[in-house]
Structures are given as structure tokens and as C-alpha cells.
Amino acid sequence: MVSVIGVYGGLLDKFPAGAWMNRALTLRTGQCHVQRYMKPLLQRIERGELDPTRVITHRLPLDEAERGFELFKNKQDNCEKVALKP
Template sequence: MHRYMKPLLERIERGEIDPTRIITHTLPLEEAERGFEMFKNKQDDCEKVVLKP
């Protein structure tokens, strides 16, 4: 994962990849534990959780 992070971020910045396609849930930071459990257990068709401050 770590060796792919920089090239992926660069492609996102150039607009070559749209990461919003995989975001299924957006939660406040206070609900991080719930988001992790939802992702881990694949509840509510969860594929990717984004946490907002």
C-alpha cells in the first residue's frame, strides 16, 4: 500500500482518478469507531468511509 500511495495521490491531483466513486459513507470524526465497524463488517453496503472534522 505505501509504495502506491504517492503515485495514486499524484494521479488524483492531476484529475486522472476520481476517488469519490468509492466513497459510500461520510461521517463526522466523532463517529470514527462506528465507521470502522461498518467498514470491517461490510454493513450498509459500506466500501469506503470518509471522516470529516
């Protein structure tokens, strides 16, 4: 099953529907209610109940932003999230 959760961003170009169908995947989507959840989630982060930094796999200086984008785009070095430091 593939799930896509977030804020709708418009049309998707070149969505691989054939590969999705050939693998008999179930595609589920859902709109994220940002206004409902942003404040309580931020409060939990501030209280130390949630640590969003655990998804950061790479920390780079701002002048290496292009390298960080390439790492993420090409899924190199197990890159999931890049944090840039000014």
C-alpha cells in the same frame, strides 16, 4: 480467483485455508511497489485523471468513527470505505 495486492503486513492469523481449498480458489498475491507508483498516481489525481473518492461509500463526522468502523467491519449498509470529517 482471489487476489491480494498491497504492502505485506506480517503474519495472518486464522486464515481460512480449508474453505479456500474446498472452493478450489486460486490465491495470488503481489507486493505493491509503493515508491514507484505513489508519485505518478498522486499527479494523476491532482490533474483530475483519477478520482479516488469513488470508493467512499460513507462520510461521517469524526465523533462517529466507532460507528463507521463497525459498519465497515461488519459490511453493513454496503460499506466499502468510510471518510471521517473532523
